[in-house]
Amino acid sequence: MRGMLDFLNDSLFFYYLGSNLIYLVLLVVALLSSRAHHQHLASLRLERMKLSPLTPPITLIAPAHNEEGSIIPSVRSLLRIDYPELEVVVVNDGSKDRTLEKLANEYGLEPAHMLYIPHLATAAVRGIYRSGHEPRLIVVDKEAGGSKADAVNAGLNAATSPYTCVVDADSMLESDALLRVMVKILEDPKRVVAAGGIVRVLNGCELVGGKIRRVQLPKSPLVVIQVIEYLRAFLIGREAWARGNMLTIISGAFGVFRRDVVLSVGGFRAEAIGEDFDLVARIHRKMLEEKRAYSIVFMPDPVCWTEVPPTAKSLGRQRARWHKGLLDTLWPNRDMLFRRKYGRIGWLAFPYMWIFEFFAPVLEIVGLAAIALAAILGLLSRTFFIEFLVYGYLFAAMISVGAVLQEEVTYRRYNDWRDVARLILFCFLEQIPYRQMHLIWRLQGIWQYARGDVVWRPMERVGLESAAPRG
Amino acid sequence: MAYGSDIPLLQAIGAEAAKFVFRAIIFSVAGIFGLVGFILGRRKLRRRYFDRLAGAEFYVRQNWERILSGEISADDWRAAHDDAEAITALTLDRLDASTDARECAKLLTFLRGAGLLDRMMLEARRSRGWRREVALVRLGRTRAPEAVPILVAALDDPRGATQLAAVRGLARTGLAIAAEAMLERIVTGELAIEATSLLNALMICTRDNPRLLLPYLYVAKGAVREVLARVMAETASLALGDDLLLLTHDSSAEVRASVARALAHAEFGFAFAALDRLASDPEWFVRLRAVTSLGKFREARALPALLRGICDRSRHVRQRAAEALSRMPNCGEVLREVLGTGDSYALQALVAELDRAGEFDNLVAALHLSLDSAADAAAGAESRCLLRALEAGAEKLGAMMRIPALQKGEQQLEQAHERAREAKAQPASVQELAQKTTQRAPSREHEIASTVAHSPARGA
Numbered sequence: 001m002r003g004m005l006d007f008l009n010d011s012l013f014f015y016y017l018g019s020n021l022i023y024l025v026l027l028v029v030a031l032l033s034s035r036a037h038h039q040h041l042a043s044l045r046l047e048r049m050k051l052s053p054l055t056p057p058i059t060l061i062a063p064a065h066n067e068e069g070s071i072i073p074s075v076r077s078l079l080r081i082d083y084p085e086l087e088v089v090v091v092n093d094g095s096k097d098r099t100l101e102k103l104a105n106e107y108g109l110e111p112a113h114m115l116y117i118p119h120l121a122t123a124a125v126r127g128i129y130r131s132g133h134e135p136r137l138i139v140v141d142k143e144a145g146g147s148k149a150d151a152v153n154a155g156l157n158a159a160t161s162p163y164t165c166v167v168d169a170d171s172m173l174e175s176d177a178l179l180r181v182m183v184k185i186l187e188d189p190k191r192v193v194a195a196g197g198i199v200r201v202l203n204g205c206e207l208v209g210g211k212i213r214r215v216q217l218p219k220s221p222l223v224v225i226q227v228i229e230y231l232r233a234f235l236i237g238r239e240a241w242a243r244g245n246m247l248t249i250i251s252g253a254f255g256v257f258r259r260d261v262v263l264s265v266g267g268f269r270a271e272a273i274g275e276d277f278d279l280v281a282r283i284h285r286k287m288l289e290e291k292r293a294y295s296i297v298f299m300p301d302p303v304c305w306t307e308v309p310p311t312a313k314s315l316g317r318q319r320a321r322w323h324k325g326l327l328d329t330l331w332p333n334r335d336m337l338f339r340r341k342y343g344r345i346g347w348l349a350f351p352y353m354w355i356f357e358f359f360a361p362v363l364e365i366v367g368l369a370a371i372a373l374a375a376i377l378g379l380l381s382r383t384f385f386i387e388f389l390v391y392g393y394l395f396a397a398m399i400s401v402g403a404v405l406q407e408e409v410t411y412r413r414y415n416d417w418r419d420v421a422r423l424i425l426f427c428f429l430e431q432i433p434y435r436q437m438h439l440i441w442r443l444q445g446i447w448q449y450a451r452g453d454v455v456w457r458p459m460e461r462v463g464l465e466s467a468a469p470r471g
Numbered sequence: 472m473a474y475g476s477d478i479p480l481l482q483a484i485g486a487e488a489a490k491f492v493f494r495a496i497i498f499s500v501a502g503i504f505g506l507v508g509f510i511l512g513r514r515k516l517r518r519r520y521f522d523r524l525a526g527a528e529f530y531v532r533q534n535w536e537r538i539l540s541g542e543i544s545a546d547d548w549r550a551a552h553d554d555a556e557a558i559t560a561l562t563l564d565r566l567d568a569s570t571d572a573r574e575c576a577k578l579l580t581f582l583r584g585a586g587l588l589d590r591m592m593l594e595a596r597r598s599r600g601w602r603r604e605v606a607l608v609r610l611g612r613t614r615a616p617e618a619v620p621i622l623v624a625a626l627d628d629p630r631g632a633t634q635l636a637a638v639r640g641l642a643r644t645g646l647a648i649a650a651e652a653m654l655e656r657i658v659t660g661e662l663a664i665e666a667t668s669l670l671n672a673l674m675i676c677t678r679d680n681p682r683l684l685l686p687y688l689y690v691a692k693g694a695v696r697e698v699l700a701r702v703m704a705e706t707a708s709l710a711l712g713d714d715l716l717l718l719t720h721d722s723s724a725e726v727r728a729s730v731a732r733a734l735a736h737a738e739f740g741f742a743f744a745a746l747d748r749l750a751s752d753p754e755w756f757v758r759l760r761a762v763t764s765l766g767k768f769r770e771a772r773a774l775p776a777l778l779r780g781i782c783d784r785s786r787h788v789r790q791r792a793a794e795a796l797s798r799m800p801n802c803g804e805v806l807r808e809v810l811g812t813g814d815s816y817a818l819q820a821l822v823a824e825l826d827r828a829g830e831f832d833n834l835v836a837a838l839h840l841s842l843d844s845a846a847d848a849a850a851g852a853e854s855r856c857l858l859r860a861l862e863a864g865a866e867k868l869g870a871m872m873r874i875p876a877l878q879k880g881e882q883q884l885e886q887a888h889e890r891a892r893e894a895k896a897q898p899a900s901v902q903e904l905a906q907k908t909t910q911r912a913p914s915r916e917h918e919i920a921s922t923v924a925h926s927p928a929r930g931a
Binding site: 013020036039040042043044045048052053054112113114115130135160162183186187188383384387388390391394395397398401402404405408409417420424 | 492495507510635638668671701704705787790831
């Protein structure tokens with residue numbers, strides 16, 4: 001028993017040290033990378049890109065399943081996007097509510113005479129409609145395919161542009177988001193096959209007519225913690241991984257993909273739980289197997305605002321699903337681990353995902369059990385334990401403050417100093433009890449996956465127009 | 472997660488876990504204080520700076536004309552840092568916004584006379600780091616020719632950020648001499664910055680004289696050559712003349728695509744012939760650009776190449792060709808020509824684009840009208856054929872979608888057919904129509920009817 005506890009003590013100590021070291025490296029890389037990106041941004045003339053005939057057309061694909069609460073402001077905001085050649089394909093994925101009816105009433109939908117080639121197999125398409133007064137809008141009405149991926153695949157079939165951007169129907173893109181996300185693609189269209197933007201938390205922001213009038217932090221502590229999580233994930237994690245062309249996730253809420261590349265990997269996997277991660281993993285695999293020069297980039301300035309779960313229950317479901325999705329993609333791609341042909345994805349990115357993302361909750365619970373056992377057996381060094389706890393707490397808080405700093409020196413979306421002060425405060429408060437709740441949710445995800453429970457449960461939403469307090 | 476401080480691995484390297492963790496705590500505390508201090512301090516400083524600047528700006532705006540005319544002497548405000556900053560910022564903003572050459576000259580004279588230009592040049596030369604970067608961009612905004620040598624010197628700085636700032640500054644001058652300095656360094660590989668930054672800068676500086684690019688385009692290689700070709704595509708004018716024609720034979724597909732794009736810009740006498748050739752290029756994106764450029768002319772001369780385009784093996788080329796054809800003045804004629812290709816896929820692409828452009832219903836209505844007012848049987852038969860062709864095209868789309876498409880169109884067509892049946896006896900089927908038209912109508916109409924009757928089901 002003593003021997004086993006000693007082994008766990010050593011292993012977990014180094015595991016924790018390793019993960020903290022990685023976070024520190026990611027933070028430093030992200031700070032440097034974002035500074036360079038910020039300088040580059042200053043030299044851009046988006047207006048010129050908008051007027052340039054070389055700017056390629058984009059099809060925005062917005063899958064909608066029972067989104068009657070948010071569909072109209074969402075589509076309105078998509079159509080308001082400033083991009084020279086834009087097509088918006090809304091896929092009504094067998095909604096049982098009035099989603100299609102609302103769209104038909106608002107946009108005067110009529111049956112469209114358009115080419116629909118089913119490159120990707122999807123649930124049956126019932127009809128394709130075009131707006132009578134907004135020729136850029138196409139609505140694909142299909143039977144429910146049971147997943148967002150199936151709906152997106154139908155959108156990909158209907159899309160007519162060389163680039164497609166998948167957005168959630170309950171999200172809002174900033175008007176210049178597409179122009180900004182296309183910057184890297186325009187720089188090197190042959191090499192860049194996909195680009196992702198940043199997803200920010202919409203809850204709490206002041207909305208008027210489907211547009212954000214004022215960015216502000218929500219009142220709910222649970223949502224503020226999610227704001228910090230998103231800042232950390234995007235401004236540190238993705239920024240740093242993308243720097244080394246090791247980006248493994250482009251958020252399902254906002255990502256631009258070359259359509260031919262997506263079709264060549266078979267589109268989104270309909271049964272995938274985390275379809276965004278799954279697609280990017282398959283793109284990496286294909287490109288590396290075919291030895292093609294490619295890159296998948298992250299742009300921190302194009303913003304997509306999305307509504308996050310406001311309650312612990314829905315957040316728990318979301319996080320369990322994310323963790324299931326992680327395993328659901330990592331497992332089929334396990335053959336990519338430590339193989340020369342998969343380069344840094346096989347040697348760095350995926351091992352990191354396995355060890356520090358997927359196994360993190362398992363090791364955390366094992367660690368807690370070991371501590372309890374050591375205490376029972378009288379082996380616990382109380383002073384060291386407390387020191388270690390303080391170190392863990394402070395280091396995690398430092399990384400979170402680093403994410404707030406990154407936001408502050410670059411994009412400064414939260415202008416009010418009270419919002420910044422609250423963000424900093426919550427960097428210290430998120431460790432207890434949120435971190436423990438998060439641990440449980442992720443363990444639930446693993447348990448559900450092991451039991452074969454992979455049913456997608458919709459998140460409770462209040463709709464874009466009512467997501468925030470007015471006035 | 473660890474419960475004990477006896478970590479053998481750490482001991483092996485001569486470290487003690489407890490001390491290590493204690494140091495890590497100190498590091499984390501220092502990190503937190505540093506980061507939070509930086510955030511709060513930066514906020515405070517920025518706020519104070521902008522407040523002061525806003526105060527100075529209020530004064531400057533109130534007395535702007537007097538300052539500009541020299542009524543308030545530069546000696547009165549030059550020493551006051553905030554006032555000088557506010558005046559510089561305001562002058563540069565006005566220079567940016569102004570399109571009037573006389574006003575620009577007046578503002579530049581003011582900057583020179585007040586000694587502000589000298590000060591900016593000094594800053595751009597002497598300062599270091601981000602201060603120099605800011606000074607370089609600001610210097611470029613003055614558009615003063617004497618600023619160019621300082622900006623060019625900064626292009627040779629080893630720091631990428633300074634190079635980028637110099638490029639931004641040179642772009643703001645918009646001068647040909649700035650373009651030449653950048654081009655020399657790009658071609659020799661001395662200037663390696665993001666392509667979009669270069670593209671913007673070169674486009675601005677070569678807009679008045681795109682010929683500047685040509686010597687560099689001929690000697691450049693690889694990705695640099697592609698960037699220069701893209702700049703040329705955006706800035707092309709008649710000044711490029713026969714050189715564009717030469718470049719249509721270039722070995723790089725990117726260059727050929729850029730030429731195809733450039734030919735849409737100006738009234739080149741040889742544009743049609745060159746674009747016609749490029750529309751048959753082996754690379755799909757060259758054909759795409761050529762077809763897009765041809766579509767912009769909206770002339771019947773472009774029809775043969777566009778008809779080839781609508782039958783292209785690349786979906787994007789077909790779509791662009793269909794889009795161009797749907798915008799041609801005589802949709803009926805275009806439909807006839809597309810049917811003449813015998814390619815049902817082309818017909819579907821055209822129907823889809825007509826629908827997208829809102830022309831589908833108009834064309835159906837126009838064909839009904841001509842059916843009703845047809846002077847002779849041949850003309851009536853042709854209109855009927857075209858209507859049936861549109862119907863077949865749309866039905867084909869419906870079949871591919873596996874949905875009941877064309878509800879509205881079908882109703883209209885049915886009504887039209889009923890009207891026609893009342894007026895005279897109709898052929899029982901399209902095949903009969905084909906036979907009839909072979910006997911009576913010119914061979915062109917027979918071709919149309921055959922296409923409708925035997926529209927081949929081609930795969931995607």
